[in-house]
Amino acid sequence: MRRGQPRDRSREPRRPQNVSEKKGSGTSRTARRESGIAYSRSLRFWLDPANVAVRLQQAGPVLRTRTGPAVAFQMNDPALLRKVGSSEDVFQFWGTDPCLEDVAGRGITGAEGRAHRERRAVMRPALAAPRLKGLGTSVWSRTRHLVDGIPSDRPVDVRYEMGRLAAGLVVETVLNSTLSPETLSGLARSRSAVSAGMIWKYTLSPWPWLPAPRQRAFRRAAALLDRASREVYDNHRPDPDGGDVVSLLKRASGDDRRAVEHDLYALLLAGIETTTGTLAWACYELGRHPEHQDALRAEADAAFGAAPSSEGVRAELLPRAAGFITEVTRVHGIPFLVRRTRDATCLGGQSLPARAVVTLPLGALRRDPARYARPDDFDPLRWSPDAQPPLSPGPVLAYGLGPRYCPGAAAADIMGPVALAGLVHARTFRMARPGRKVRVSLELTPTPKGLSMVVAPRTPRAEGAVPPQGPGPAADSGAGPGPGPQTGPGVGSCPVSGSGSAPAPAPGSGSGSDSDSDER
Ligand code: HEM
Helix, strand or coil: CCCCCCCCHHHCCCCCCCHHHHCCCCCCHHHHCCCCEECCHHHHHHHCHHHHHHHHHHCCCEEEEEECCEEEEEECCHHHHHHHHHCCCCEEEHHHCHHHCCCCCCHHHHCCHHHHHHHHHHHHHHHCHHHHCCHHHHHHHHHHHHHCCCCCCCCEEHHHHHHHHHHHHHHHHHCCCCCCHHHHHHHHHHHHHHHHHHHHHHHHCCCCCCCHHHHHHHHHHHHHHHHHHHHHHHHCCCCCCCCCHHHHHHHHHCCCHHHHHHHHHHHHHHHHHHHHHHHHHHHHHHHHCHHHHHHHHHHHHHHHCCCCCCCCCCHHHCHHHHHHHHHHHHHHCCCCEEEEECCCEEECCEEECCCCEEEECHHHHCCCCCCCCCCCCCCHHHHCCCCCCCCCCHHHCCCCCHHHCCCCHHHHHHHHHHHHHHHHHHEEEEECCCCCCEEECCCCCCCEECCEEEEEECCCCCCCCCCCCCCCCCCCCCCCCCCCCCCCCCCCCCCCCCCCCCCCCCCCECCCCCCCCCCC
16 A cells, blocks of 8 residues: 555454464464565555455455555455456456556467467467576586675675576576676566556556656566567577577567567566576575575585586475475465456456456465464475475466466576575575664565675584484464465355455556466
C-alpha cells in the first residue's frame, strides 16, 4: 500500500491474535518477524499467512481488497490460486497489459495464446535440463571472474554487486554473449527503476501515472535494456551445434532481427531481476549465519577442491547450496503474482468485474505454519535430503505455474547454487553494520535496500570446521506437506459479498495459465 492513502479499516477482517499459534506453530507474531528486516506495510501484508487464514475463515476463498482507487481480489485458497495461474484465457498475464507495453510487452512476456506458445516452444530445447549439462562449469568460472571485480577493502552495496553478477551470468552463461562492464553496471544500477516502475504503473492502471523523476528513471532504464538486447544479439557466440537459445531464436525469426531482440529483452528483464534478488538475499543470510556460510564453503571445497578445475562443476554436488537457495526463495522470494480478469467472471462465490486485479499470495503460503515448522526462521536445513519428513520444494512455486512457468527455471536451478558456491569459495561475507535493519523495497522481486557488506577474501578454513557433506537430519526441519488452507475452489453462485478491506494490491510478478510442458 502506498503511504498516505486512506484505508477503510471498518471493513477489514478482524484478525484473531496469533493465528499461527492456533495452527500449531507455537510462535508469537512478534517472534515470527525477521528481526533484521524492515518490511514496508504492504509487504508485511503479503507475507503474513495470518491474513490468508483469517480471510479464509471470515471472507471466504476470494477476498475483495481496496485501497483508494485500487481494487483487487486475493486468492486465499491455494486451489483457486492454481486455477487463476492456469487459466490465461480468463485471467490475463501482467506482461500483456497495455500499461506495461513499453517494457514487458516485448517478446515472450508480451505475447499471448498461440504466438506465446510457439515462441516458448522455440526456446524450450535450449533451456531444458538435458541441454544444460555444461552450464555449471561456465557459471562457476564466470562467477569466479565476476567476483574478482567486487572490492574487498571496503563495504559494498550488495544489491548492486549481485545485480552485476546476475546480469553477467545471464548474458554470458545462458545467452552465450557478452556485454561491456559499463553496460553490466548500468543494468545493475537501473534494475530497480524498471522493477518498481512496473509495480506503480500496474497498480495505478488505467491511469499509469508515475512522478516525473520516477518516469524519467524508468524510461532511461528501459532504453538501456533495449541497447543491451542489441549488444547481446551482436556479441552472440553460437554453440558449435547451434542449439543454444539465441541461435534457436535467430533461426526461427529469419530476417526479423527485432523479434529476436524483443525476446532477449524479456529474458534479460526477467532473468536479471529474479537472479539479483535471489543472490542478494543469499548474501544477507550468509552474513546472518556464519555457520551456514562455513558449511557451504566446506561443501564447495569438497566438491571442487581448493583450486577447482574448470571441469565437472555440477549443481548436484551442492545439495546444501541448493537447499540454501530454496530457503532464500521461500523466505524472500516473489511475494505475490498478479493477473487481471479479461471479462466479468465469478470465482469462489465472488463476482469479479472485467479488468479486476487478481493477486496470488505466494509469500504468505510459503510461511504457512501448517506446512513449515517455525516458518519465519531462515532454516536451509529443512530442505536437507535427510530431513524427516522430507520437504518437497514444489509448493514453494519458486518459478510460478501454468503457461508462464519460468522458462529459465532449469538454468536458475544450476545458476543459484553454483554461483553461491563460487561466492563463498572465494570470499567471506560479513555485515558491514551488524544489527542495522535492512529495508525491503517493493519491486517485482523485493530486494534488500542499502544492504552493506564486507566481502573479504575468504578466511582459511579452521581446523574441525563443519563437515563438507551431508547436513544430516535437520533438527527443525519442516513439518512435512501439511494441508494448508483447505477450502475448495467451488465456483459458487454470484454475487456473494463477504468482502473485507486490505492494503493495496501492488502487483508482484506475472503468473501463468493453462499447462505448459515446462511446468513442474
Ligand atoms: C532465481 C531465479 C528465477 C526465479 C525465482 C524466477 C521466477 C519466475 C517466475 C515466478 C515467473 C512467472 C511469473 C508470473 O507468472 O507472473 C517467471 C517467468 C519468467 N522467467 Fe524466471 N525466474 C528465475 C530465473 C530466470 C532466468 C535465469 C530467466 C532467463 C534467462 C528467466 C526468464 C523468465 C521469463 C522470460 C519469464 C516470463 C515467461 C513467459 O512470459 O512466458 N527467469 N520467472
